[in-house]
Amino acid sequence: MDDKQKDRLFELADLILAISRHLHAAKADAAEPWTPLEAAVMRYIDHQPGATATQAAEATRLISSNFSRALRKLEQKGLVRREADPDDARRVRLYPTQKAAENLRHLQNTWSRLLDQAVSDAAEADAVITALRRIESQLLGRS
Template sequence: MDEKQKARLFELADLILAISRHLHAAKADAAEPWTPLEAAVMRFIDHQPGATATQAAEATQLISSNFSRALRKLEHKGLVRREADPGDARRVRLYPTQKAGENLGYLQDAWSRLLEEAVPDAGEAEALISTLRHIESQLLDRIRSGTDRG
């Protein structure tokens, strides 16, 4: 990788982090408060309802103790519920609660208002979403294949 591309990719990552901080700050009044670790766990469970704790911990790349702590806090806040797996009672499945769905609605309203002036064009929003999904998919593939360590 040449130095110009290295600098561009660093700037991309830096901008994603800066935008993330703005979004995290904007949700303070709109939703149940949570930490970035709790947000990562909640996002996975929202996207993969019925996943096991092991699947969620691996996908969020959290060590077991941090994942367990975040999950307990989310349960205490009433955002996640555990259900026994019907096929194997020893396994537990994780699901977002109704409160989590309401919380997600608050976030959708707050974040949409925050971004509507920055990205007013629907086509531009779709292009950005597509690009960011592709980046996330590539990063997840690296995690799954074990090539994210370096």
């Protein structure tokens, strides 16, 4: 990788972090408060309902104690519920609650309004979404 590419990729990561901070700040008034660790766990459970705690911990790349703490907090907030696995009672499956779905809708409205001011062209939004999904997939594949 040459220096120009290194600089370009660093700027991309820096911009993603800056945008993430703006989105996190905007949600403060819009939804149930959570930490970045809780957000990572909740995002995984929303995308993979019925996942085990082990699957979620591995996918979010959180150490066991941090994952357990985030999961407990999400349960206390009424955003996640545990259910025994019907095939193996020793295993627990994680599911988002109705409160989590309402929270997600509220967040969707807030973030959509915020980003509509910055990215109003549908083709541009689609291109950015495609690129970011590919980047996320590549990064997840490195586990």
